Amino acid sequence: MKADSAHKSKWVIAEVVFGVPFLLGLGLQFVFPLSFPPGIVHKILASIGTILIITSIGFIVLTRREFSHYDQTTDPGHPTSKVIKTGVFSISRNPLYLGSVIMFLGIALVISTYWALLVLLISIIVCHYILIIPEEKYLAAKFGVEYKEYTESVHRWLGRK
Numbered sequence: 001m002k003a004d005s006a007h008k009s010k011w012v013i014a015e016v017v018f019g020v021p022f023l024l025g026l027g028l029q030f031v032f033p034l035s036f037p038p039g040i041v042h043k044i045l046a047s048i049g050t051i052l053i054i055t056s057i058g059f060i061v062l063t064r065r066e067f068s069h070y071d072q073t074t075d076p077g078h079p080t081s082k083v084i085k086t087g088v089f090s091i092s093r094n095p096l097y098l099g100s101v102i103m104f105l106g107i108a109l110v111i112s113t114y115w116a117l118l119v120l121l122i123s124i125i126v127c128h129y130i131l132i133i134p135e136e137k138y139l140a141a142k143f144g145v146e147y148k149e150y151t152e153s154v155h156r157w158l159g160r161k
Contacts, residue, residue, distance in 0.1 A: 004079040004142075013076065017131060018100045018123045022107075025119035034114040042112055049109025056103035062088045063095040076135055083143050083150055092158050093151065097127055132156065 029035075036042050066087040067074050074096060088095040101124060108116030139147045153161055 014100045017127050021119035021123045025115040028115040029113045036112040045109045049106040052106030056099045060099040
């Protein structure tokens with residue numbers, strides 16, 4: 001980890017914040033099964049889940065392409081030199097985290113488990129406090145007015161103001 005970065009631990013990343021609780025949810029599903037009702041409801045939810053997974057992959061790929069275009073790392077443990085405001089960043093200040101949420105929501109629907117939905121809610125809260133808040137403080141301190149103007153025009157998760 002670099003001294004000039006939002007996070008000091010290599011474990012403070014979306015893969016851990018979303019992945020570890022999701023694995024816990026799978027374990028809970030194995031021990032205490034809580035599935036969606038079978039039949040048409042499950043088929044509809046699984047279809048929606050599949051669409052969400054595909055959407056999330058597209059979102060993540062577009063985000064990584066935008067980072068690459070500006071020669072920026074996707075690792076919050078390394079410094080950044082630019083505020084990216086184009087592409088998916090024009091509609092979300094946290095498109096990788098949004099992509100993760102959409103991905104895990106889609107998987108939860110496809111595999112039909114309430115546990116995965118519950119831990120996803122917990123992951124979103126953890127993401128907010130462990131990932132997003134420190135990153136926003138880092139970016140505000142580093143880029144000042146430029147970052148403030150960006151936050152005033154684009155929502156944290158999705159949409160323009």
